[in-house]
Amino acid sequence: MLAKLCKKAFPKSLWVYHCNSGACNGCDIEILNVLTPYYDIERFGMKLVASPRHADVMLVSGAVTRPTLPLVKKAYDAIPEPKLVFGIGSCASGGGSWYDSYHVTGGADKAVPVNYIIPGCPPKPEAIIYGVALALGLVDKKSAPVELKQVEFPVDMYLKNKAWEDRNVIYQVMNN
Amino acid sequence: MWLTSKLKQVLMVLKPGVVTLKYPFEPHPVAKDFRGQPSWDHHKCIGCGGCAAHCPARTIYIRDVCQDLRVMLYDGAHCMYCGRCADVCPENAITMSENFELATNDRNDITVNMELFMLTCQRCGRCYNMETTNMIDKMGLRGFRYDNLETRAVIQKATEHFDEKMIEESDRHKRPQK
Numbered sequence: 001m002l003a004k005l006c007k008k009a010f011p012k013s014l015w016v017y018h019c020n021s022g023a024c025n026g027c028d029i030e031i032l033n034v035l036t037p038y039y040d041i042e043r044f045g046m047k048l049v050a051s052p053r054h055a056d057v058m059l060v061s062g063a064v065t066r067p068t069l070p071l072v073k074k075a076y077d078a079i080p081e082p083k084l085v086f087g088i089g090s091c092a093s094g095g096g097s098w099y100d101s102y103h104v105t106g107g108a109d110k111a112v113p114v115n116y117i118i119p120g121c122p123p124k125p126e127a128i129i130y131g132v133a134l135a136l137g138l139v140d141k142k143s144a145p146v147e148l149k150q151v152e153f154p155v156d157m158y159l160k161n162k163a164w165e166d167r168n169v170i171y172q173v174m175n176n
Numbered sequence: 177m178w179l180t181s182k183l184k185q186v187l188m189v190l191k192p193g194v195v196t197l198k199y200p201f202e203p204h205p206v207a208k209d210f211r212g213q214p215s216w217d218h219h220k221c222i223g224c225g226g227c228a229a230h231c232p233a234r235t236i237y238i239r240d241v242c243q244d245l246r247v248m249l250y251d252g253a254h255c256m257y258c259g260r261c262a263d264v265c266p267e268n269a270i271t272m273s274e275n276f277e278l279a280t281n282d283r284n285d286i287t288v289n290m291e292l293f294m295l296t297c298q299r300c301g302r303c304y305n306m307e308t309t310n311m312i313d314k315m316g317l318r319g320f321r322y323d324n325l326e327t328r329a330v331i332q333k334a335t336e337h338f339d340e341k342m343i344e345e346s347d348r349h350k351r352p353q354k
Contacts (some may be wrong), residue, residue: 039196039200093253095254114283115279115281118278119255121257127278127279141285146287150291150292
């Protein structure tokens with residue numbers, strides 16, 4: 001549904017603003033790699049712009065560190081509506097290996113509302129193109145939550161055991 | 177003269193042809209030994225928690241709901257795909273697949289939730305071998321673990337016997353704030 005809405009909201013070319021919020025430059029290199037002739041993302045009409053006021057899409061890379069948090073928020077506010085936010089890399093999508101540290105906010109979704117995440121450390125340029133194509137509605141979403149179970153486990157059994165132990169308290173009292 | 181040089185240029189450009197990938201419309205194979213999303217085989221897994229102890233990004237959470245049931249949650253949103261879990265797994269239950277198309281609009285789409293049945297030792301009555309010989313073994317967090325799966329928090333404490341107080345406390349766990 002969001003893809004359809006995106007198609008309506010962004011019928012023409014998307015202009016992209018790249019916001020580095022304390023990344024290690026790995027994801028930034030991959031973003032620039034996507035713009036090269038080999039992975040040519042300009043065939044979808046994407047273009048890198050220097051100012052957030054010209055942009056439709058913000059690409060956030062890096063776990064949002066404490067000093068960059070107000071700046072990321074300012075840049076987000078400067079983008080005219082409607083806007084999309086992409087979290088690129090593991091740091092932006094979930095906080096990376098610093099998600100519970102004191103000096104990061106733990107991912108871009110804690111600072112600004114993130115629409116799409118592209119995990120990877122850094123993500124392959126193909127993965128970034130896939131994420132962009134997903135936002136444009138060109139491809140289908142392939143990932144889904146997985147639930148695995150070794151055995152169908154009767155949790156009731158434990159409640160029964162507990163009731164049995166509670167009933168046996170009388171024997172302990174007698175022993176005392 | 178300028179015309180011949182231009183023609184030469186055109187010929188030079190025509191020689192390699194189109195180099196741009198047609199990626200989202202045609203599949204592009206990955207390189208050899210590429211590490212994509214890890215996949216779990218829950219029939220092989222013995223629930224030792226080695227992957228959770230060795231994960232540099234602490235992406236794998238372990239919660240012992242009761243004595244015999246262990247829930248393992250893999251959160252792919254902050255995984256760095258280093259493949260260390262697959263290296264360290266004693267049963268080869270984890271393999272790094274070639275799937276890199278993980279972009280989603282929901283964080284929960286790249287999680288793996290696994291429920292494991294844990295047996296207690298018939299001889300000693302314990303679930304884990306807690307005999308530590310050095311500090312590095314103690315850091316491995318063996319024993320019952322009580323990570324909070326809702327807030328995705330690792331609780332750096334493991335106990336030898338199942339502790340109901342710990343599991344109640346971990347339910348109320350919050351990230352320390354200023």
